[in-house]
Amino acid sequence: MKQAFRIAALAAAIGFSGPALAGLAYVSNEKDNTLSVIDTDTHEVVDTIEVGARPRGILLSKDYTKLYICASDDDTVQVLDLATRKIIDTLPSGEDPEQFALHPNNKHLYIANEDDAIVTVVDVTNKDVLAQIDVGVEPEGMAVSPDGKWAVNTSETSSMLHWINTETFEIEKNTVVGQRPRHVEFTKDSKIAWASAEIGGTVHIFDVETIEEIKQIDFQIRGVPQDRVQPVGIELTSDGKYAFVALGPSNHVAVVDAQTYEVLDYLLVGARVWQLDLDKDEKFLYTTNGVSGDVSVIDVEDMKVIKSIKVGRYPWGVVIDPTS
Amino acid sequence: MKAAHYWHCFVGIQTREWLRFWQQRTRFASALVRPLLWLVVFAAGFRAVLGISIIPPYQTYITYETYIAPGLCGMIILFNSMQGALSMVYDRELGSMRVLLMSPLPRPFLLVTKLLAMGVVSIGQVYVFLLLALLVDVEPPLWGYLAVLPALILTSLMLGALGLLIATWIKQLENFAGVMNFVIFPMFFMSSALYPLWRMNEASPWLYWICQFNPFTHAVEAIRFSLYLEWNPMAFGITAGVTVVFALLATTGFRPQRTKILGGKPA
Numbered sequence: 001m002k003q004a005f006r007i008a009a010l011a012a013a014i015g016f017s018g019p020a021l022a023g024l025a026y027v028s029n030e031k032d033n034t035l036s037v038i039d040t041d042t043h044e045v046v047d048t049i050e051v052g053a054r055p056r057g058i059l060l061s062k063d064y065t066k067l068y069i070c071a072s073d074d075d076t077v078q079v080l081d082l083a084t085r086k087i088i089d090t091l092p093s094g095e096d097p098e099q100f101a102l103h104p105n106n107k108h109l110y111i112a113n114e115d116d117a118i119v120t121v122v123d124v125t126n127k128d129v130l131a132q133i134d135v136g137v138e139p140e141g142m143a144v145s146p147d148g149k150w151a152v153n154t155s156e157t158s159s160m161l162h163w164i165n166t167e168t169f170e171i172e173k174n175t176v177v178g179q180r181p182r183h184v185e186f187t188k189d190s191k192i193a194w195a196s197a198e199i200g201g202t203v204h205i206f207d208v209e210t211i212e213e214i215k216q217i218d219f220q221i222r223g224v225p226q227d228r229v230q231p232v233g234i235e236l237t238s239d240g241k242y243a244f245v246a247l248g249p250s251n252h253v254a255v256v257d258a259q260t261y262e263v264l265d266y267l268l269v270g271a272r273v274w275q276l277d278l279d280k281d282e283k284f285l286y287t288t289n290g291v292s293g294d295v296s297v298i299d300v301e302d303m304k305v306i307k308s309i310k311v312g313r314y315p316w317g318v319v320i321d322p323t324s
Numbered sequence: 325m326k327a328a329h330y331w332h333c334f335v336g337i338q339t340r341e342w343l344r345f346w347q348q349r350t351r352f353a354s355a356l357v358r359p360l361l362w363l364v365v366f367a368a369g370f371r372a373v374l375g376i377s378i379i380p381p382y383q384t385y386i387t388y389e390t391y392i393a394p395g396l397c398g399m400i401i402l403f404n405s406m407q408g409a410l411s412m413v414y415d416r417e418l419g420s421m422r423v424l425l426m427s428p429l430p431r432p433f434l435l436v437t438k439l440l441a442m443g444v445v446s447i448g449q450v451y452v453f454l455l456l457a458l459l460v461d462v463e464p465p466l467w468g469y470l471a472v473l474p475a476l477i478l479t480s481l482m483l484g485a486l487g488l489l490i491a492t493w494i495k496q497l498e499n500f501a502g503v504m505n506f507v508i509f510p511m512f513f514m515s516s517a518l519y520p521l522w523r524m525n526e527a528s529p530w531l532y533w534i535c536q537f538n539p540f541t542h543a544v545e546a547i548r549f550s551l552y553l554e555w556n557p558m559a560f561g562i563t564a565g566v567t568v569v570f571a572l573l574a575t576t577g578f579r580p581q582r583t584k585i586l587g588g589k590p591a
Binding site for chain 2: 223251268269270296297305
């Protein structure tokens with residue numbers, strides 16, 4: 001029996017030590033001032049990179065050569081070169097950057113400055129600050145539509161979405177949603193936007209053309225008190241079938257039918273699940289679990305959590321490089 | 325004595341156990357009610373309690389239902405083995421055990437065959453239980469259902485041997501309530517069946533050590549690890565070792581005539 005297990009283990013080891021075609025996931029560890037790099041084939045941490053103080057929001061440049069990091073306590077956005085894994089530059093960001101979004105033109109970076117109630121737009125090629133837009137109190141979430149027309153900011157205390165025209169850098173419309181909106185995600189065709197409200201416990205679906213709310217989703221998890229159900233991160237599959245919503249301290253990710261907006265299932269992950277990202281083939285979904293300090297891996301086809309990987313303290317954001 | 329004789333005897337004992345089982349089909353069903361109540365009612369209340377830490381063999385956070393399922397498999401075997409012990413006392417009182425042991429084949433062979441026969445019925449129940457557990461999302465990997473079989477056989481042999489050992493001590497049928505209080509409940513509760521041992525250690529270290537010395541803990545862990553396709557040499561080793569000790573004690577100590585009804589003094 002033992003022999004059989006040894007042989008199996010050996011076979012597995014040989015199988016995994018093939019050429020490195022693996023995808024890589026980058027996870028920002030808020031309290032460790034590091035990024036964890038995870039191989040998405042083996043689901044193991046392969047590297048840890050030192051970065052600025054309190055890294056939270058992270059995103060990839062559109063050509064996937066750089067990673068932008070909100071180093072919140074350093075009041076800056078850092079630029080990491082993915083080939084060398086070294087910080088090569090910093091960008092002006094305004095105070096306490098937490099979340100940001102990159103325009104499809106790969107130049108305009110929209111940064112939410114929580115303490116100043118503004119959104120700063122920076123040109124990443126020459127570091128020019130193009131605009132500072134006054135928004136509601138405590139701006140938090142930031143998203144730019146894939147067609148590049150809209151930038152949406154959420155303000156936590158005002159409980160609003162601010163719809164910014166990316167040509168004029170002016171707010172065209174404000175829409176009220178549930179309390180403490182956290183995150184906005186556009187569908188690939190830019191027609192629908194999903195917004196999560198942390199304290200409200202809801203997700204709001206907007207028709208982008210009319211900027212009208214078309215649906216509100218509520219969540220109820222068996223055995224979990226309602227006040228712990230706090231939607232934060234949202235991730236949509238590109239085939240338009242599913243949406244995944246990270247439900248914070250309820251330690252669950254909701255699986256939502258992206259056509260009917262019905263909640264299909266709740267998957268148990270680590271404590272205080274925050275942000276999520278799909279890998280290139282959309283086979284696996286990675287979630288950051290802040291309090292338990294790990295990343296859970298969800299098999300999208302089976303809709304099952306298959307593993308949780310220890311990373312640094314308080315993992316916040318996760319992005320998976322589709323080219324690696 | 326030829327192998328054919330052994331085989332004939334083996335088949336005979338198995339058949340008799342199946343006949344007994346077949347006549348008590350309702351017992352098969354009612355024996356499933358107990359673990360299912362634990363799984364569906366008891367575990368539901370603690371559903372979200374356990375998602376705090378990842379312990380091997382699990383790769384991620386699990387619900388409480390998932391945690392206690394292997395322990396409940398052990399519970400099925402435990403209850404059946406003790407019930408088997410009861411039936412052996414009963415057989416002894418009726419004399420059918422003496423008929424069995426009058427066979428010229430070696431007594432250890434007869435008794436181990438009897439244990440295996442009882443084990444087959446228990447393991448059938450465990451598999452039915454595992455299938456029903458799918459309904460509350462206890463979903464071990466598919467190969468786990470096969471990999472768990474050696475652990476189930478070993479557990480049923482160990483607990484069956486324990487039952488046999490107890491049967492040698494019980495003088496009367498009425499003493500069986502004591503078995504319930506002094507064997508089944510302590511063995512089940514002071515094990516890793518309901519709570520992981522690190523939790524026990526937090527609550528009280530001495531309780532933790534009692535659990536560690538309880539062979540049922542290691543049987544449950546052997547079931548748990550193999551159900552999730554992990555190899556746990558310590559759990560298997562301890563369970564196998566204890567099985568051998570129990571079986572030796574039971575087969576050498578078993579005296580069919582040691583009952584009050586039949587009057588005779590222990591030989």
